[in-house]
Every structure is written in C-alpha cells, then in structure tokens.
Amino acid sequence: MTDLAAALLDAWNGGTAVPATTPPPADEAAACAVQEAMVAALGGIGGWKVGASSPVAPPGSSPLPAPCLIPSGSAFTGRMRGVELELALRLSRDVPAGAALALEDFDAALPVLELVETRLDDWPAAPALLKAADLGNHGALVLGAPVPGPFPTLASLDAELRFDGAVVAHTVGGSTAGTLEHLLAGLSRRPGARFLKGQVVTTGALTGLLFAPVGAAITGTLKGVGTVEARFTP
Template sequence: MTPAALAQVLWQARQPGQPRVSGPVCDASTLPDAAAAYAVQDQSLRWLGPVGGWKVGAAGPTQNPTHTPICAPLPAAGLLASGLALSPPRGALRGLEVELALRVAHDLPPQQQGLGDALLCTVFDAVLPAIEWVDSRLAGGQASPALLRLADLQSHGALILGPARPLGPAEPEPDLPTLGATLCWNGQTVASTVGGNPAQDLRRLVDWLIGHTARRGLPLRGGQIVTTGSCTGLLWAPEGAVSVQGRLGSWGEVGLSLIS
C-alpha cells in the first residue's frame, strides 16, 4: 500500500461513524521503516489541513537507536484552549497525559538544522502546560505496530493548551528531570510525578525536531506549538463525564471536561 493510500484509509477512519482500520493493512509489514511512516504523515496533511504544531518524544535520553526521537505534525484544528468540553466520538480512546509545550517564536529558515548552543528562547517564546488526548484510527489502538501508530500521527487526538508563560533569556529553561506533573480527574489525583518524561533532555528533542522538520520541507513556523512527550504517563479516563485537571510544575495548569 502506498503512503497516499494508507493516509486516505486513516483519514476515512476519522470520519463520524466510520470503523477503525483493521485487517491486513494493520500488519507490521505494511510499513518498512520510519521514513515510510513519515511519508504517510505528509500525505495525511492533504486532508488534515494546516500544521498547527508538532509532537516530539523519545523513549530515553541516550543515543541508543531505540531512543531516537520520533514526531508527528499536529493539525491546527486540534489545538484547543483549556477549559473546553470535549466529546470524543463513540468508540474513541480516552487516553490523557500531561505534557510540556513550547510556542515557536518565529519562522525558522529551511536551512536551520538544529538548536546548537543557542538558548531555547531564541526559537521559542513561551512555555504552556498541555494535556494530550490520545486516540487512534487503528483497531488495535496502542497495541498496533509502532510504525503504524507513528503513521497515525503517533496516536494524536487533540492537544489542550493552558495559558502561555513567556520564556526569555533571564528565565531558567524548563528542566525535564526535575519537572513535576500531576493529572487529576473528578478531583482525584491519578498521577503525580517528578522527572516523568522518559526523554529527559528537552534540548535534544527540539534540536532533533528542528533538523527533522527542515529536511521534510516543513520547517517550524512562528506560532506553532511543540509538545514534548508525556510527563505523567498515559492514563485512561473512565467512561462518562469526567472533569480533568493537569498541573505542570510552576508552569501552570490546564483542564478540560470529557463528555460522553
């Protein structure tokens, strides 16, 4: 199956009332490598509309190949403000995780291949607490082959953003190993962590993303949001109406209501 064909299958699964993708297309051999998965992402943008941001993460902080960062574009339509009421469609997953997000300060030149030794604030002008809603267009959900999940925008549903806090040269940069995060629903704390983001190294993530997006012909643009992986782990909200609140250390709070 070509990247364009798989992208169209995933797009169709996003439509109201349509089943998730199953059958032979979900076999681990469908995509040979990450480059093929990224090609599906690129093709998906034909239907998903403009890129409002990116999600990037890594399984660990080292140069081990299993810790290589991965990413996905975030449709602008799925970047939502804190306090909204979200009604996932019937059968959707209800995964939630608290994340640290950054706002891109200005368009990056296509030739820029990384952050280098520059301060974060030369590329990003704000930090935002975020909650990602994790969903899937694949019948196997999180049990699906990793490359298929990557092609499916790394299981992205929507990103809920709290108030932006300015990031400047006089302020300390966010530090993932010491960053605290909590996730609550219906007033009960379901996750409380310090240093819970497995990537650990924020600069490594954004350095890789800057180069990766430039090489794909999609360099970061001013106003886009970059979210940097789960700080609480992925938790599954119960069915029914759920009031959700997240806190990201001293960077602020973000919340939403899930409606059945």
C-alpha cells in the first residue's frame, strides 16, 4: 500500500485529514492504484462511479466500497454534506475480463444519491489527481429501488432534488456526459477492472453538486425511475 493510500485510509477512519498540498499521484493509473488499495481495505468493491465533463471527454472512474452502498432512507454523518442525484445501473451478469460493458449487461436502473465527502483538509485547493485518488470524493451511495429497463437516456432524464422538502435543483438532461454508452465505454477501459453481477454503476451528477445544511432530509426523484431519500445527522 502506498503512503498516500495509508494516509487517506487513516483520515477515512477519523484520523488527521490529508493536506491538499500532498503531492498527487503521478498519473491516472497511479490514482487508480490508490483507489483500489483503499477499497480493498474498506471491504471490497460493491459498485463503480463513472462520469465525464463532456460527451467527448475521457470518463473518470472509481470503485465504490461495498459497505458504502446503503439503502434509501439511511442517515449519514458528513463533514461536507455534498449531494449529487444520479442514475445508476445494476449488472445482471459477470462481464468477462477485457470485454466492454454494454447496456445489455444491466437488468435494472435505480435512482441514487452520491453523498460527497473528502479526506483532504482543503478540498477546493486540492489537485484533480489527489481528489481522484480519494475515491473521487466519495462518501456513500444511497440506493433507491431498482426498476427494469428499458433505460432512460441521459439527455431526456428529468431530475429533481429537494432539501427539507424545498426544491434546490430541477434539470432535464442535466448530465454533462452525453450518453450512457460513452460512460460505459470509458469505464470498460479501466485496466484490470472486474465487473460482477449485482454491482451498480452510477453515472454522474444530473443536478450538479449541492451542499446540504446540517440535519437536512434529502429527496431525489428521477421521473419514470423513482425516488431515493437520505438524511444527514446533526
């Protein structure tokens, strides 16, 4: 395990936050290695996150620790209390090593809330590769109920996010990534990744990143898919 992975894990478990001035991984492959070491120590892979800043930008990704996938209605204690409403897909089968992911490999979609957290002491100032190493600022993924396909397109997906009942974001086609196919192709290129039946792949923010107040109740709704809820403990 690298020194960076060990420091991030210590911070995850309540230790000292990692300085944003820490030298970042040398490249994306090195950041992925830090992610994988962290997830192995945190209980193994339960899913994946993938996102892209544009329809032509290379997608970035991270494995998600299995214990951090939690059901709708869960309470979560967070320092940042960042929230992203997203669409996730559930794998219906193991995908052979080296094979490309396709929509046909998934049997259900579900609304999810990614709760965004950091192990860094000054998150806005941290370089991108340091944030990537920190599981892409992952805290938890709150899972709504799965619904069978056909799957909605990102370009037409209607998404609404509420804090304590008040609408804080409403978008149609709010994803920056273009298509699900673009994201799956990018995730497929991650070296050494294994994609297994039952894992979920979450596909990036539909309403942007918003920060909830202390104690807030969070409700996210994807039209035609469903609703997912969480709350932040004071």
